[in-house]
Amino acid sequence: MKLQVEQAALADGARWIGRHIPPSAAAPNALAVLLTAEGDSLTVAYSSMDVSASVTVDAHVLSAGKAAVSGKIFADILASLPPLQIEFTGDDNGVEMVAGTNTFHLGLIDTDSYPTLPKMPAISGAVAGDLFAAAIASVAPAVDYATSAMPELGGIRIQPDGNRLQIMATDRYRVAVQHIPWAQTGEAVPALIPGKALVDIAKTADGSDTVELALTAGSGGIHVDERTTITRLLPVAKFPQADRAFPKEFSATLTCDAEELTDTIRRIGLLLEGHQAIELAMTGDHMTVQALRNTKATGKARIDCRLEGADAFDVAFNPRYLLDGLAPINGEVAIDLTTRIRPALIHAAVNEPTYQYLVVPVRDPAATP
Incomplete structure (x- = not known):
């Protein structure tokens, strides 16, 4: 050579x-x-x-x-x-x-015993590189990389839905979903791809025009420019039916500026230790953000918001989970609420948002549901 x-x-x-x-x-x-x-x-x-x-x-x-x-x-x-x-x-x-x-x-390693490289499966369709990279990045925080009892939670599900792909991850405490357009050109089935591998692959797609996907029953394939990855699939049938966790009705909706809420949570989060939660106390035109029952230090911040469907609403969240859900959203964010203990849905304040993030609140033992 x-x-x-x-x-x-x-x-x-x-x-x-x-x-x-x-x-x-x-x-x-x-x-x-x-x-x-x-x-x-x-x-x-x-x-x-x-x-x-x-x-x-x-x-x-x-x-x-x-x-x-x-x-x-x-x-x-x-x-x-x-x-x-x-x-x-x-x-x-x-x-x-x-x-x-x-x-x-x-030095050389024996090429005769080197594993045979698999062939790329038949292409199922293509997506825009920047949309694919952004979609994977937005759901990646909800992947449970550490679980051993249920390894399927370490995967990201890619599911064809007509001219769109539904990309989903869940760790049972939150569900992140992103829809992106795609052009299907061949047979495609739902595929559960190991999250770590998929996140690494997606990072290289941002600067590419097109990402070709092979979503087959045996393996998943991703082709970006001159780079090809073929990965084993996790059993998609064992992936939680997270679609069913989304509430069909909500009792109230909070709307505010996503960047302002993010900055406020980060500031109040400086007071938190361990697994302490952050509380959102809402009324018709403003919201108070504060640490939930912190005895060592106190602090709160008030921001403008709109609360529809209720005169007031209090709910607490894991601050990291909340920040992860807000990260992909620019402009106004809407948080659909049910009760203090039932999941809340975070999405952009637009009709038919493509990104949705469902998160379970932290329950305050001193509060009533």
Whole structure:
């Protein structure tokens, strides 16, 4: 194998591949990337039982070939090199990388025993890159990455719905839902994709015009520019029926400026310790934000709002959950309320909002429902 490639594009792709590689593994192949030089390109790929990822960059290939090397070391070296052309030479003794006055030699990992890279499933449809990135980012806070009793909560469900995709995550205390338009071109089924992998993939989509999705019964595939990811799916049938948690009727609706409410919650949140909650005390034209039953320090802030459907309403929330729900909203936010202990629905104060965030309040033992 012998080729020449520009450092910038290769370093960026290798860094993205490196995010898929675990910090440690029993087998060396589980930490390796496969380099394939052929035609006029170099492909860097990683494969495991859970996910496979590959990126292809333009290269001047003088001699085709393959080599497997340590993925983390490969990415770290590329990131440290100056923006110059890199010359690769690979033989039975290893891979040599030369960039200007810098020379590195990487030992080989057996390519014959390297896992076979799966093929990209048939494309189901396409979405705009910026919308896809924003949608995944908006529901990601509701993913439960730590649960072991119910691993399905660690996934993000992507469900085709005509000319839209419904993207949902829940940790049982809140549900985040985003709808985005898409163009379906093939068979598509609901898919539950591991949240960590999907969030990493979506970050690279923001600057791309189009993201192609493969939503099949066996695996999920995502293609963004020259980057392809194929991931195992979690059992979608075990994902909670969170759609049913959304109340059909509300007793009151609060409307206020999302940025002002966010800033106020952050200021009052400085008083909170541990699992203390933040309380919203609303009347017709204003709201008081304060720490719920904090004996060490007190403070409150008043902001303008509109409360419809009730003369007054008090409710408390986990401040982090509340901030996560407000983050994707610009302009006015609406909070639909039922009781002090039943879920509240946060969304933009517009007709037919595409983003909805359902959150369970914190119950105050001293208050009546």
